[in-house]
Amino acid sequence: MVGAVSTLRERVDEAQLTLDLPGVESARTTRDALLHQLDDYVLPRLRSLDAPLLAVVGGSTGAGKSTLVNSIVDAEVSQSGVLRPTTTIPVLVHHPDDEKWFLDDRILPGLSRTRGARATDEGESGSTTLRLITSRSLPPGMALLDAPDIDSVVSANRALAGQLLAAADLWLFVTTAARYADAVPWDLLRQASDRGTAIAIVLDRVPPEAMADIRSHLASMLREQGLATAPIFGIPEAELNPEGRLPENDVARLRSWLTALASDARARAVIVRQTLAGALASLDDRTTVVVDAATAQADAVTELGDAAHTAYDDALEDVEQGVSDGTLLRGEVLARWQEFVGTGEFFKQVESTVSRVRDRITAAIKGQPAPSGDLGEALQSGVAALITAQAQGAAATTVRRWRQLPGGDALVAAHPDLAKPSADLPQRIERMVRDWQGEVLDLVRNEGKDRRTTARVAAYGLNGIGVILMLVAFAHTGGLVGAEVGIAGGTAVLAQKVLEAIFGDQAVREMARKARLALIGHVQTLYAEEQARYDEALAGVDVTKDRAERLADAAAAVKAVR
Template sequence: MGADRDVEALVAAVERLRDEVDAASLPLLVPGRDEAVAARRQLLDQLDDYVLPRLRSLDAPLLAVVGGSTGAGKSTLVNSVVAAEVSRSGVLRPTTTSPVLVHHPDDAHWFEDARILPGLARVTGRDTGEDQPGTVRLAGSDALPSGLALLDAPDIDSVVTANRELAGQLLSAADLWLFVTTAARYADAVPWDLLRTAAERGTAVAIVLDRVPREAVAEIRPHLASMLREQGLPTAPIFTIPEVELEDGRLPSFVFDRLRDWLQALAGDARARDIVVSQTLRGAVDSLAGRAAQLVAASRVQRDAQDALVAASQECFALARGRVSDGMTDGTLLRGEVLARWQEFVGTGEFFRQVESTVARWRDRITSAIKGTPAPADTLGEALQSGVAALVLANLETATADTVRAWRRLSGGTAVLAAEPGLTSVPATSTASVERMVRAWQGEVFDLVRTEGQGRRTNARIAAYGVNAIGLFLMLVAFAQTGGLVGAEVGIAGGTAVLAQRVLEAIFGDQAVRQMAAKARARLLELVDELYAVERTRFEAALAAQSAPADQAERVEAATARLRSVPR
């Protein structure tokens, strides 16, 4: 593969990685999330501000970003090199709030569009002293040779957070870091954190040691060189500027002649320039895989947190469904109101003491009770409906409360709940859904009775009681187990179940009754499953709205693997 084709393949691979990084999101508030968001932003900025622009325009001018701590003299140095006041300087801090990019007039076309730093608008003309956030001011200067541009950046340790962040972004857009420090501050921690990053990424660095007392040069310069070697920057040149009086706000030319000559040599020597550009570009490209791996790891933390939240809601609703199932068979639904309405249905409480052991007499007694009192069938049905609805709704409310508690204990859950406050309670629409579900189930039970009673003889027996009454008997049998009842309730409920079952067996046969009761119970649980699934979806939808795509980590990994496979 030829060199041009290699570059094209590299550009395509970096573009794909850039697209995946841009598409990636880290919305859940999990531990380490803020750091990962910042790292992703920095990676995306460097891809947009430097790596892709430089790969697409290898012959563009070398960009040297002048960075450093507050008061180091960056703007004064830039103004002195170009022999004009292009960047604001002074005692008030911060002075440089908007970056200034100085270039030879012939190179203006390289910087006027969004080739580099696409997130910053371009402004031109003299500095009016007004802050213009989100801009980079372009200044042409014949004092700079063609092929070289200087970018005066805000302070890396500015008291203004936005300035610090912009300074870091601009340094990542540089072919060369021109780091300005002073004799008093060259050992400060903040610049060395950035210099270590430069060493790790193979960025070309030059150091300007400013305001050095002449008597201290022999001591400070070797110490600084030793520190640079220890931090992996043994070849970084050091330019020493002694402490001198400024002339019209600028340095005398003799104190920075060596720096100016070096910069001009870089611009005029294509080979030297290519070495600097290649070093920084190769280091930036080589760093992409490791930095993307951090995004992959953060994406997996997000997905694990999302999975844990989903699992918690599923468990809470599954437990609620289990309680509904238990409540259908432990006698819970045969207590209180249902028992009272059943006694009204068959006559009085004396009925159970008077009833005889033959099915015919039970059937005759119930038949006569029904004929004499048609209304109790409705009240028994309403009692059963209310009992089932109360059981389903109570456990729905418990599942909701348990999910909320679980999410508040898990990473990311509190923020999702805060964004969707309606999740913390069961909405009125859900209460209505429970009631509709129970009515629908009762209707299906009645249909089951009709379906099973297709024979003429069976139809006649059903007619003696009515489809609704037989359906109510079937519901009672479906809720017949009495493990949860105590004392007198056991006898009453047990009698209820036995009486209803004997009547049904006389009509349909014992095997058919067991199958019908099982079908009724199973169908109710199916409807509960559907209802609870819809209710659980409220939580999962709110979570999905604040979650990264499930395959995000794999997509970034695939783009990284493709980048690694490209020769360079």
């Protein structure tokens, strides 16, 4: 059982509920409470079944908890008074012989220890400190812990009170004649009933003449909540003695009951096992809440990740289309190609007289190389602009989608740089296009190794042939309309014929295919790097479906050995 519960504790701790999803606050509260009870009570008690019984004195503001503890041990061990809250640092009172059980972090490991009688609380935090006080008025085997108010105006005190009650073997629940029917105490009592926690009720400050009626009504309410076996100790309204304690006769019955319980190992074991069994049984429902929340977190992370992947996949697809449908042959590229091959009149004659085109190609090859720099720059700028525009669109699409998805808006707020592409993207794109142009030139060199082909390449120049090959790679005209189709068609025919005259038609098709694939491969890598920024943001959430599944398996393992 210890091994199974220890594994469950590890799995609950792993189940980080980082994303701000609907309902996550309640799930986080359940997870934190579950961790506290496993650390503060279940594991310590499983490892030390013979440790002293811990009775936590809890209740509403002004119920007289500290006064009751002081009266039971007949010493001022816990601060009492009219100012609220009075108990800000919990006080644990135990017999000197039981000191070893409480000095270390066996129970309540998240609280530091301070020892000795009450002093100033300055510099100490109630949410992180536990004061240990020894008293021979308590028999060995029993410890009392005075907790903060369950309805304190200080939220940290309320949270600590709930944590301490969850660490108890026995609740000594203090209420008053005026407040015994209040909603807040009964919410906690119902939780105790659901979890099988052992409870004793102290009905404080009851007018003597109303004791029977109020006690009867309270007993009826307890029966309705499944707490019929909880003993009720009535303490009549009375003046405190000069030491600020209750009259001896009023606490004698309660003290005798606690003493008898501490002295009876079998009775203590019954209470311990009742509360421990209830705590173990309560793990199922609470773990299910955390499992469901962790699964929702993992699903949300997957959906956010898919949104980023889809945006960049679409961007890559648009680039693929843009480099193969003739879109890049618009405007500046067309003008520079016209300059490259000759006059406007010649360019217009391309479609009408293919034979004349071939003549001009032959003449061009035999003549001086044409200037290719402007055309190459135009192509480079067009490719870079296409890749940049799609990257910007992918970033904008991802962020827009994230803001619509559960948990995404907070991630965008935490990572504002994700709203735009990387700051160095333009430089990376420029470098990538240059690298690709270099690869195109390598294709030309590899195809032009024989002497005759080398001479023809030299006529146009290596750079010129490389530029023409880039043009051919982009020369499909599906993306153009109207007059552009005719122009681009002529461009494609002429560029194709130039290369075929040098390398042959099959070689040209293969070179154009390799050039286009090389460019798409570079863009794919670039976009993967951009998209990885979103994956990194999601990795910081530290949520996976595997963790939810491991938590469910750990809960099932505890149930199997319970």
